[in-house]
Amino acid sequence: xxxxxxxxxxxxxxxxQVEGPVMIVAGAGSGKTRVLTYRVAYLLSxxxxxxxxxxxxxxxKAADEMKKRIVSLVGDxxxxxxxxxxHSMFARLLRYESEHIGYGxxxxxxxxxxxxxxxxxxxxxxxxxxxxxxPNAIRARISSAKNKLVSPDQFEIIAKDIFEEKTALIFKxxxxxxxxxxxxxxxxxxxxxxxxxxxxxxxxxxxQDRFRFILVDEYQDTNRAQxxxxxxxxxxxxxICIVGDxxxxxxxxxxxxxxxxxxxxxxxxxAKIFHxxxxxxxxxxxxxxxxxxxxxxxxxxxxxxxxxxxxxEPISVLSCQSDTDESEKVAANIKKAILKYKIxxxxxxxxxxxxxxxxxxxxxxxxxxxxxLIIGGIEFYKRKEIKDVIAYLRLIVNPKDDISFQRIVNYPxxxxxxxxxxxxxxxxxxCKCSFxxxxxxxxxxxxxxxxxxxxxxxxxxxxxxxxxxxxxxSASELSRSLVDDIGILKEFKEEGTVESLSRMENVHELLxxxxxxxxxxxxxxxxxxxQEVSLVADVDQLDDKHNAVTLMTVHSxxxxxYDVVFIMGLEEGLFPIFQAIQSTNEVEEERRLFxxxxxxxxxxxxxxxxxxxxxxxxxxxxxxxxFMKEIKDDLYIYENxxxxxxxxxxxxxxxxxxxxxxQVPFKKLKNYSEKxxxxxxxxxxxxxxxxxxxxxxxxxxxxxxxxKGRILQLNGNGDETRAVIDFENAGRxxxxxxxxxxxxx
DNA sequence: ATTAGGCGATTTTTT
DNA sequence: ATCGCCTAAT
Numbered sequence: 109x110x111x112x113x114x115x116x117x118x119x120x121x122x123x124x125q126v127e128g129p130v131m132i133v134a135g136a137g138s139g140k141t142r143v144l145t146y147r148v149a150y151l152l153s154x155x156x157x158x159x160x161x162x163x164x165x166x167x168x169k170a171a172d173e174m175k176k177r178i179v180s181l182v183g184d185x186x187x188x189x190x191x192x193x194x195h196s197m198f199a200r201l202l203r204y205e206s207e208h209i210g211y212g213x214x215x216x217x218x219x220x221x222x223x224x225x226x227x228x229x230x231x232x233x234x235x236x237x238x239x240x241x242x243p244n245a246i247r248a249r250i251s252s253a254k255n256k257l258v259s260p261d262q263f264e265i266i267a268k269d270i271f272e273e274k275t276a277l278i279f280k281x282x283x284x285x286x287x288x289x290x291x292x293x294x295x296x297x298x299x300x301x302x303x304x305x306x307x308x309x310x311x312x313x314x315x316q317d318r319f320r321f322i323l324v325d326e327y328q329d330t331n332r333a334q335x336x337x338x339x340x341x342x343x344x345x346x347x348i349c350i351v352g353d354x355x356x357x358x359x360x361x362x363x364x365x366x367x368x369x370x371x372x373x374x375x376x377x378x379a380k381i382f383h384x385x386x387x388x389x390x391x392x393x394x395x396x397x398x399x400x401x402x403x404x405x406x407x408x409x410x411x412x413x414x415x416x417x418x419x420x421e422p423i424s425v426l427s428c429q430s431d432t433d434e435s436e437k438v439a440a441n442i443k444k445a446i447l448k449y450k451i452x453x454x455x456x457x458x459x460x461x462x463x464x465x466x467x468x469x470x471x472x473x474x475x476x477x478x479x480x481l482i483i484g485g486i487e488f489y490k491r492k493e494i495k496d497v498i499a500y501l502r503l504i505v506n507p508k509d510d511i512s513f514q515r516i517v518n519y520p521x522x523x524x525x526x527x528x529x530x531x532x533x534x535x536x537x538x539c540k541c542s543f544x545x546x547x548x549x550x551x552x553x554x555x556x557x558x559x560x561x562x563x564x565x566x567x568x569x570x571x572x573x574x575x576x577x578x579x580x581x582s583a584s585e586l587s588r589s590l591v592d593d594i595g596i597l598k599e600f601k602e603e604g605t606v607e608s609l610s611r612m613e614n615v616h617e618l619l620x621x622x623x624x625x626x627x628x629x630x631x632x633x634x635x636x637x638x639q640e641v642s643l644v645a646d647v648d649q650l651d652d653k654h655n656a657v658t659l660m661t662v663h664s665x666x667x668x669x670y671d672v673v674f675i676m677g678l679e680e681g682l683f684p685i686f687q688a689i690q691s692t693n694e695v696e697e698e699r700r701l702f703x704x705x706x707x708x709x710x711x712x713x714x715x716x717x718x719x720x721x722x723x724x725x726x727x728x729x730x731x732x733x734x735f736m737k738e739i740k741d742d743l744y745i746y747e748n749x750x751x752x753x754x755x756x757x758x759x760x761x762x763x764x765x766x767x768x769x770x771q772v773p774f775k776k777l778k779n780y781s782e783k784x785x786x787x788x789x790x791x792x793x794x795x796x797x798x799x800x801x802x803x804x805x806x807x808x809x810x811x812x813x814x815x816k817g818r819i820l821q822l823n824g825n826g827d828e829t830r831a832v833i834d835f836e837n838a839g840r841x842x843x844x845x846x847x848x849x850x851x852x853x
Numbered sequence: 854a855t856t857a858g859g860c861g862a863t864t865t866t867t868t
Numbered sequence: 869a870t871c872g873c874c875t876a877a878t
Contacts, residue, residue: 195868217868219868518855521855523855526854642868662866664867685866
C-alpha cells in the first residue's frame with residue numbers, strides 16, 4: 109500500500125475513511141481526483157471486490173481520466189468496477205432492468221434534438237402553436253421539471269401561466285410517447301431508475317447489496333434526481349463518498365442544485381467531512397488572481413486555498429482589435445510559449461465560452477501550422493449524415509422508435525412526403541402501434557395513393573431485411589451493408605462538393621468506429637454501440653498520442669489541467685454571456701466558470717479580449733469583461749503593444765483606464781443617475797452621433813411606441829449604434845439609435 | 854405530392 | 869452562419 113504515502117495527511121485520511129458517509133470539500137487543484145483514485149485503490153487493496161464499486165462522474169472525460177489513473181495504480185483488476193457518468197452507468201443498469209418498468213431492453217436514447225422533434229410532433233398533434241409556444245422553450249422547461257423531480261401531474265397542478273399549462277399538456281403526452289417509442293431522454297436515464305427502485309424495492313435492495321461503496325465526483329454539479337438516486341443506493345450501507353467544490357459549480361442551467369451539499373449533511377448526519385485546501389497545481393500568481401475574481405461572488409462558502417508553489421509568471425493580457433486579431437495573437441503566443449517554457453503543444457489549452465468561437469482560432473492555428481484538437485463543438489455524432497445512419501440503426505434495433513422512423517422514412521428521398529407520413533401517423537394512432545407496424549395496416553381506403561403505399565411497404569421491407577440480418581451479421585457487417593444498400597455514399601460522391609466529400613468521410617469514420625467498438629468490446633453489439641454514441645459526446649478525444657493544442661469550452665475543461673492556458677473572448681456579453689448579465693445568480697455562475705478556467709492552469713495564463721467580434725453573422729463591439737477588472741493590476745502584464753501601436757487606438761482608450769462600470773446588471777442600477785458613465789465609442793469619434801453622447805447604459809428613456817424603458821447595453825458606434833432596452837411594458841428590444849428617436853428622461 | 858429556393862428567426866454551457 | 873418554415877415551381 110505504498111501508494112498511499114504519495115498523499116498528504118488530510119488526503120490520506122480522506123482516502124482511508126472508507127466506511128460511512130464522507131464529504132470531501134476539495135478546492136481547485138487540491139488533488140481531488142487523486143484522492144478518489146487512491147481511495148479506489150485502497151478499497152481494492154483491503155480486499156473489496158471491484159464489482160462492489162460504483163464511481164460516478166459528471167462528464168465522460170472525467171470518467172476516462174479516472175479509469176486511466178486507477179488502472180495505472182492497480183492494473184486491470186478494477187475492470188469490473190462501474191466507473192462512468194451518471195447517465196451511462198444508469199443506462200447500463202436500465203439495460204438489465206427496464207422490463208420491470210415497461211420498457212424493452214432495446215430502448216432508444218433520445219438526445220436533445222430527438223426530444224425536440226418529438227415535442228414538435230406533439231405540438232402539431234395537440235394543435236399548440238409552435239409560434240406562440242417555442243418548442244425549444246418547452247423542451248427546456250420539461251427538462252428542468254424532470255431535473256427537479258417534478259412529474260407531469262405535479263407540473264400540471266403548479267402551472268402558473270398559460271405557457272406552463274400548455275407545457276403541462278405537452279409534458280404528459282411527451283412521456284407517454286417516449287414510452288410508446290420505447291425511448292428515454294437524458295433525464296429519463298436518471299428518473300427511470302428512481303421509478304424502478306420505488307416500484308421494486310427488491311431490485312433496489314439488489315443494487316444496494318451490490319454497490320457497497322459509492323463515490324461521487326463533482327458533487328456540486330448533481331441535480332435532485334442524481335442526489336435521490338445515490339441516496340437510495342447508498343441507503344443501506346451508507347458507504348458513500350462525495351467530492352465537490354461549491355466554487356466550481358457551473359451546471360446550474362442543467363439543474364445542479366446547491367441544496368444537495370446542504371442536504372447531504374442533513375441526510376447523513378454522521379458524515380465525516382474533510383477539507384482539501386492546499387493547491388498543488390497552480391502558481392501563486394494564478395491562484396491569487398483566481399481568488400480575487402471569485403471573491404466577488406456574494407454567494408459562496410469562504411475558503412482559503414493556499415499553495416507552496418512559486419509565484420511564477422505574471423498573467424499575460426492580450427488586448428486585441430478583432431476576433432481575427434485575437435486568434436492570431438494567441439497563435440503567435442503559443443509559438444513563443446513553447447520556446448520559452450520548453451513545453452509541447454499538448455501542454456497547452458485554449459478555452460472559450462461558446463463553441464462558436466472555435467472557428468476563428470482554428471483558422472489561425474492552421475495558418476500558423478500549429479496542430480490542434482477540438483473537444484466538443486459540432487460533435488461528430490450530431491452531424492446530419494451521422495444522425496441519419498444512426499437513425500437507421502436505431503430503427504433496426506428498436507422498430508418502435510417513431511422519431512427515427514420519421515427521420516429516415518424519406519431519406520434518401522424515396523417519394524414519401526409529409527402527406528403520406530401523416531396518413532401513416534393516423535393509422536398508427538388508430539391501431540395503437542408504431543409507425544413501422546402501421547405500414548401493414550395502410551390501405552387505399554385511408555386515402556393514401558397506391559403508389560405511396562407501395563413505397564412505404566418497400567421501406568418496411570428494407571428495414572425488416574436488416575432486422576433479420578441482425579441475427580446473423582456482426583454490428584460492423586450489418587452497418588456496412590446497410591450504408592451500401594441505402595446508397596448515401598454514392599449520393600455524396602455524385603454531389604462532389606467539398607462538403608459532401610467530408611460527409612462521405614464522416615460516414616466512413618462512423619463505420620470504422622462501429623468496427624473498432626465491436627472489436628474492443630466483447631459484447632459490442634449494435635445496441636451497446638448505440639448506447640455509447642448517445643452518451644459519448646466527444647468521440648476519440650484527448651488521447652495523448654497526438655501532440656496538439658487542445659481547444660474546448662471552459663465547461664469541458666473542468667477537471668483538466670495544462671501548463672499553459674489561454675482563455676479567449678473575455679468580453680461583456682460573451683463571458684459573462686449576454687443572457688446571464690441581468691441576473692446576479694447567473695453572473696455568479698459565469699464567474700465560477702471563469703474561476704474554473706483560470707484554475708486549470710499550472711504555470712502561465714493568458715487572457716484575451718477583442719474590441720470587435722463577429723457574432724450571429726454581424727459585427728459587434730463588445731467591452732472587455734468585468735472579470736478582467738477584478739484581477740489586481742500587479743498580477744498581469746500586456747503581452748503585446750499592439751493596442752498602442754496600431755492606428756485607431758491610443759493609450760487613453762485602453763479599457764483599464766476607462767470608467768469601470770460601463771455594464772452593470774440591471775437590478776443594480778437603481779440609483780444610477782448619480783453615477784453616469786460615458787459609453788465608449790472609441791473607434792470613430794467623428795461619426796459619433798449626438799444622441800449617443802447623451803445615452804448611457806442605465807439611462808431611462810422613452811420611445812414613441814414602446815414607452816418607458818432602461819438601456820441595458822449599447823453596441824456599435826456612430827450611425828450603427830444599437831441599444832438594448834428593457835421596456836416596462838414592451839419587454840426587451842434592440843433598437844438602432846438613428847431610427848429610434850429616444851427621449852432621455 | 855415533392856422539392857428547391859428564399860426568408861426570417863435564432864445560438865450558452867452538457868449528458 | 870445556420871436552421872427551419874413557407875411559398876412557388878416541378
